[in-house]
Amino acid sequence: MKTWLAIGLMSGSSLDGLDIALVRLAEKEGQYTFIIEAAETLPYPKYWHDQLANAFLSTPEALMPLDKEYGTYLGKQVKDFIAKNGVNPDFVASHGHTVFHKPEQRFTLQIGDGQALADACGYTVVNDFRTEDVSKGGQGAPLVPIGDKLLFAEYDICLNVGGIANVSYEVDGKRIAYDICIANQALNWLAQREGLDYDKDGLLARNGKVDMDLLKRLNGHPFYGMTPPKSLGREFFEQHQKSLLKGLSTSDLLATFTEHIALQVALAVSTLPKGKLLVTGGGARNKYLIERLQARSAHDIVVPDNTTIDYKEALIFALLGLLRLEGKTNVLCSVTGAPSDSCSGKIWHPLTPSQ
8 A cells, every 4th residue: 555645735716715634645456545634724814815806806917926925825834734733745735726717718827836835835746737628628627526536436426515516426437527606605705795704504594585586597597507517717706696696685695695506506416316415615514505405405415524524625636636746647538528638737846845
């Protein structure tokens, strides 16, 4: 059995913070296992929350230095995390933070410069997992399905509810996965209008009333009728949904958007045989959303322990980094629509290696 100690980094579109996980990965005869040995979410200071939130509106000239500055910030967080836990990882794998995702234009951007990150933490870094697939004509997303396949095969369906909700499952030995709908991006934005970081347990939504006209308008976008592969970015929320979220109380808007998420997820898995549906990501902590999903779906909803809920994506990016370093497939064309699988990601070595 071969083992590796890795650090995975994930920053989602909901801007909850930086997820950082120390992961023990093992492989024997093609079978992978994992242990999350330590993990934490580092809330973004106001400076970085604002910088990342506004990067979508930035010019290329402003994004270039921000890319390097954010890479250095990530590296410093990794260095502190390593010191805190007294470990010596084999490598660091970073998703970065998505600013733009326009695969139809063969363009995607996740900032967090790999060289700056490696120099700041002192360890080998793997990042930029999406661009190769996008350059081939694929969606460059979702990336998590290879981890679902290799680490969570006991579940029939894997659902992640982060800033965007996405799903992954097998059909006749072929992995199918795609983005379903905007999720916490919208819910958090609405909660923040009330001075809250997020709607804890979905309490505001629970006290609201679903507006059927708004629900119909949200569900009516042509994206939901498209067949996979398909993916979403912040652009979708900004251009097609934000302007609809007005004229009602925040509770009613949250109730309606929560129902929209539950309905779209239920529709996405409605043709699959009844089975175990694993829910991870921040949305798995939203008790009201989980209730609405269970009410609309025939599947057995499984919400795992808190560590798996919160750090599944960071874990899987550690796996993606390992597969890249091992020269193995880590992006599946069956989910992205590219003409071939990829061993994707850029490898960076620190100019002054850690001792």
